[in-house]
Amino acid sequence: MIKLIKKYTNFLVLFWSTSLSIELEYRLNLIVDIFTLVGNLFGSLLVLSLFYTNHHTLGGWSWSAALVVLGLFTTLEGFTSSILQPNLSKIVRYVQLGTLDYVLLKPISSQYWLSFRYFSPWGIPSIIVGFLISIYGVISTSNQFNTISIICSIIMIISSLITLYSIWFILATTSIWFVKVWNVNEVLKSILIAGRFPISSYPNIVRTIFTFIIPIAFLTTIPAEALLGRLDVYWFLFSLIISATLLFTSIRFWLYALNFYTSASS
Amino acid sequence: MSNITVSSLSKIYKVPYRKPGISASIKHFFDRKYKLITAVDDISFKIDEGEIVGFIGANGAGKTTTLKMLCGLVYPTKGIVSVSGFIPKERNAAFLSQITLVMGQKQQLIWDLPPIETLKVNAAVYGISEKEAKKRIDELASMLELNDELFQPVRKLSLGQRMKSELLASLIHRPSVLFLDEPTLGLDVNAQLRVREFLSMYNKRFNATILLTSHYMQDISSLCKRVVVIHKGRIFYDGALTKLTNKLSPYRNVRIEFDKPQTLDDLKEYCEITQIDYAIATIVVPSSKLSFVVSYLLNNYTIKDLQVIETPLENIISELIRNGTN
The missing domain is CATH 3.40.50.300 (P-loop containing nucleotide triphosphate hydrolases)
Structure with missing residues (x-):
């Protein structure tokens, strides 16, 4: 098992170093990307400062506590830009061009290859800034960090990343049948924006949908509650069950979909 | 080894198909019709x-x-x-x-x-x-x-x-x-x-x-x-x-360039003379007699150039497929 983890970690280092080499190949593009990134971050912080100057509550959450949710949302956005977007959006193209053949012929988990082959550095600042905002939010609520809340928070954040990844991968898998599923990515991104605010700030019906149908609550609100040290043990376990179930489903669904892969014609 | x-390998694809035109497209959007295509039989x-x-x-x-x-x-x-x-x-x-x-x-x-x-x-x-x-x-x-x-x-x-x-x-x-x-x-x-x-x-x-x-x-x-x-x-x-x-192309074309014009009457029983143009002749020889005819030509005539023209493989394959289809 340790050997396997080591092997797949080595792959990751190699995969991501070639991805960075690709980014470095186009110098002008790199400069433009840096400008875009700085602009985006500046814009987000401006919006945040506007929020912060209004000391209201949102769905029972103080603004400081809501900042934790916003911070986690920013981190997830960074994760999406760095890993999900560059990899999972390519699945559609692999299926369309038939180059998925090359992935399937390698003696490596095809799901792993398709999920982690590429890495874009442009999500890293969002990940870091998101974390800083969350920590700032926690400190502002005068909450004390303790070991248990830190461990629970880390577990919940990992759980939320797995949940987000699994939903994305399941949707990308449908391209085996439908080939063109670009729109699905866009719809998913729009829905995730709902994770920017605490789930209790939405009307009851939307809250139920975002908890039990599209598990938005498990992406930001639940990990935020863990960071604030007020997460119920049942929600903790429920979140773990949701992420494990979705991950398992994504693996089985991918293997099932491959039975229907016809490969693009020559 | x-x-x-x-062994007995088959692959049947289910392929969507529809008639041309926008009304057919709309109908196809709601009610997909499929056709089974046998790619490998x-x-x-x-x-x-x-x-x-x-x-x-x-x-x-x-x-x-x-x-x-x-x-x-x-x-x-x-x-x-x-x-x-x-x-x-x-x-x-x-x-x-x-x-x-x-x-x-x-x-x-x-x-x-x-x-x-x-x-x-x-x-x-x-x-x-x-x-x-x-x-x-x-x-x-x-x-x-x-x-x-x-x-x-x-x-x-x-x-x-x-x-x-x-x-x-x-x-x-x-x-x-x-x-x-x-x-x-x-x-x-x-x-x-x-x-x-x-x-x-x-x-x-x-x-x-x-x-x-x-x-x-x-x-x-x-x-x-x-x-x-x-x-x-x-x-x-x-x-x-x-x-x-050999099976599908039992004959070979041979192009010969002599030093002077020839009638090739002595070869008529072994091959078909398709063209004689001054000192250049083209003959069709059964594959089984090719070596005999070529050595006869080399021994009995003064030859400047001799080419055995193979039937292109493309022609042989299309011939095979045509025969098979019929």
Whole structure:
């Protein structure tokens, strides 16, 4: 098992170093990307400062506590830009061009290859800034960090990343049948924006949908509650069950979909 | 010993179809109609270890589908396939480490980076140490006559250099079974020749089993002693290439240039004289009498030039398919 983890970690280092080499190949593009990134971050912080100057509550959450949710949302956005977007959006193209053949012929988990082959550095600042905002939010609520809340928070954040990844991968898998599923990515991104605010700030019906149908609550609100040290043990376990179930489903669904892969014609 | 065994293999695809026009499109959107297309229809063959077999047929004959079933990419509807003792559709890691698929019209090289970067990734994926990978890259690169090209971005390489780099990337794990789907597609004559020479060398050096599809008959005739002809998913012919040419092309055209005009009356009982134009004659000789007629000509006439014109393989194959269809 340790050997396997080591092997797949080595792959990751190699995969991501070639991805960075690709980014470095186009110098002008790199400069433009840096400008875009700085602009985006500046814009987000401006919006945040506007929020912060209004000391209201949102769905029972103080603004400081809501900042934790916003911070986690920013981190997830960074994760999406760095890993999900560059990899999972390519699945559609692999299926369309038939180059998925090359992935399937390698003696490596095809799901792993398709999920982690590429890495874009442009999500890293969002990940870091998101974390800083969350920590700032926690400190502002005068909450004390303790070991248990830190461990629970880390577990919940990992759980939320797995949940987000699994939903994305399941949707990308449908391209085996439908080939063109670009729109699905866009719809998913729009829905995730709902994770920017605490789930209790939405009307009851939307809250139920975002908890039990599209598990938005498990992406930001639940990990935020863990960071604030007020997460119920049942929600903790429920979140773990949701992420494990979705991950398992994504693996089985991918293997099932491959039975229907016809490969693009020559 | 058979390395590849295919028994009663079939593949049926469910393909959506509709009539032309916008109303048909709307109807099709709500109520999809499907048609069952038999891409491969109950085929069986065996290929021995180290053998190079040409897999030929028209577009849509079922060649690529068969190759993909042999690689485990496409699941068969019916039948049994065994490659090096493995069932391809299980896609066992040990199986995948023994095979490769090269597709002339698709590429795995990372477009923006030099081929060496793809080679490094592939070497790691196949569990080849850096030292061993370097040794193999050097060996294959010298066989393929690749040098600095490995360090230039793929997008800057010519089609021929790209194909050679593709071959290197596909063979770094030293597979014993090669599935080649039109590996010389679009290459110029020189590059085609290089690829053919390389494949022949690789086959000899590693005793690799090769199944090759190509529309360039020169690839087939120079590499394969045996061919399998497929048409509309069914096998039409499986056997020696020479037997096929002799069977379907029992005559040879011979063009002779004499030192002076000749009537060739003495040859009329052995061949048909189709044209005499001053000192140049064209005759049609049965394959069985070819050697006799040629030596007779050389012994009894002063000859400036003599050419035996083979029937192009393309013509032979289309003749075979036409006969079969009828």
